[in-house]
Amino acid sequence: MSAASSLTYGSYLHIPELLDCQKPLSGRHDEMLFIILHQTMELWMKQVLFEIDAAQEMIARGELVPAYKGLARVSRIQAVMTQAWDILATMTPADYLGFRNVLGTSSGFQSAQFRTLEYRLGLKDASFLKYQEAGSAEQRAMGHALNEPSIYDGTLAQLARAGFAIPREVLDRPRDQAYVPNEAVEAAWIAVYRDTDKHWALYQLAEKLLDLDDALLTWRSRHVLTIERIIGMKPGTGGTAGVAYLQKTLSRRCFPELWSMRTKL
Numbered sequence: 036m037s038a039a040s041s042l043t044y045g046s047y048l049h050i051p052e053l054l055d056c057q058k059p060l061s062g063r064h065d066e067m068l069f070i071i072l073h074q075t076m077e078l079w080m081k082q083v084l085f086e087i088d089a090a091q092e093m094i095a096r097g098e099l100v101p102a103y104k105g106l107a108r109v110s111r112i113q114a115v116m117t118q119a120w121d122i123l124a125t126m127t128p129a130d131y132l133g134f135r136n137v138l139g140t141s142s143g144f145q146s147a148q149f150r151t152l153e154y155r156l157g158l159k160d161a162s163f164l165k166y167q168e169a170g171s172a173e174q175r176a177m178g179h180a181l182n183e184p185s186i187y188d189g190t191l192a193q194l195a196r197a198g199f200a201i202p203r204e205v206l207d208r209p210r211d212q213a214y215v216p217n218e219a220v221e222a223a224w225i226a227v228y229r230d231t232d233k234h235w236a237l238y239q240l241a242e243k244l245l246d247l248d249d250a251l252l253t254w255r256s257r258h259v260l261t262i263e264r265i266i267g268m269k270p271g272t273g274g275t276a277g278v279a280y281l282q283k284t285l286s287r288r289c290f291p292e293l294w295s296m297r298t299k300l
């Protein structure tokens with residue numbers, strides 16, 4: 036019998052192992068949903084990172100059109116992740132308070148994949164590294180994404196390759212630093228959007244990237260609103276001010292000039 040013919044649904048997908056990963060600590064009914072929502076989001080983040088890695092490689096090779104497919108998939112996954120907040124909204128403050136004490140200081144704030152995703156999209160902030168165990172695989176993955184070019188860095192290199200005057204300080208910027216919006220970059224995007232027929236590939240790429248930024252902000256907004264429903268203005272388990280902190284994250288833009296240039300068109 037070949038290996039393939041002995042394969043079953045459960046063995047191929049490692050279903051027993053997957054279904055053994057939910058370990059509620061409180062014995063309260065709602066903790067299972069809390070765990071499964073986090074775990075499914077982590078799985079979707081894994082797929083999103085996988086697609087973004089592939090898209091970044093294509094963009095680096097100048098293959099913009101093939102990159103669209105993966106980026107379109109990412110924004111569909113993000114839409115599913117946002118919809119998941121509707122399920123969380125069925126959890127009342129009383130339900131959550133029933134098991135909040137077992138969570139200690141753990142929080143989504145410490146999600147290494149979420150920070151890796153932020154880094155990949157260009158939201159570089161090295162201060163999040165300290166929330167991972169020193170030398171752990173999670174910290175290494177984050178460190179790698181922090182020090183590598185983001186998808187936006189790769190896109191700006193393509194703008195330069197297409198003949199736009201992108202300054203050297205932008206193209207050679209320190210990868211681990213927060214991106215600083217630049218007027219020449221904004222001017223290049225304005226030119227792309229003013230003559231879409233001529234710059235179709237870059238224009239399409241810009242819209243696909245904006246889809247990702249838009250979807251991330253939508254995900255953040257629904258998270259903070261749902262959280263306010265559950266914990267009000269109380270501090271978070273991760274040690275931040277809670278809703279007040281999360282509201283501030285709504286101003287984070289991965290591709291700032293793709294937003295700012297719209298006013299000037």
Ligand code: HEM
Nearest residue numbers: 072073076142143144146149262271272273274275277284
């Ligand atoms: C009852 C459910 C939830 C509550 C009360 C909650 C609350 C919070 C709070 C208060 C923060 C701010 C950091 C802190 O002080 O803890 C936070 C951050 C975060 N949460 Fe949630 N959360 C919940 C569910 C989820 C789920 C299901 C996910 C999915 C992975 C998630 C992902 C995140 C992420 C990624 C952050 C960091 C956001 C940032 O810093 O930009 N949360 N959460």
